[in-house]
Amino acid sequence: MKYLPAEDITFQSKLKESELIQRLENSIEPVKAFRFGLFNRKDTKPYQGKIVEHSFNISRIINYRNSFLPQISGSIENTFTGSLIRVKMRLHVVVIIFLCIWGAIMGGVCILFLSQAFGSTDFDPMMLIPLGMLVVFYVVIMLAFKYESKQSIADLQSLFEAEIIN
Known part of the structure; x- marks a missing residue:
């Protein structure tokens, strides 16, 4: 998953499931339709989402627009020494x-342009623009997602008083 906008992380905490659920509840607000401009208060909690039994679905509350904000889902399991928290971070569907x-559209255009560029004797560098757009497209997605996921990982690690085990 290193080259995709996705994270699978397992945290190990010495705290029990009930304590972790309580900490999550203290850090989560219900999802709201509008969280920008006049609709965003300064006293919001860091995450929005819901907890169902020992599972949760959350996302960070941010004061800017980032379509690549990770959607975080996880589950908490009791162990003999505390708890395991399995977290998945993905893009919104x-x-x-x-x-x-x-x-797919840009890939098709890229293949079309590259086949024409290499099929003729005259090489036009402008034919590489779709390929450049695909590369920039991928880099922007990965940078925006990884920036947000690193912040969420640090937040969750602190919240759970946990260490990452994989």
């Missing part, structure tokens, strides 16, 4: 669908 459609 709508964003994934858009990226797949845009990537």
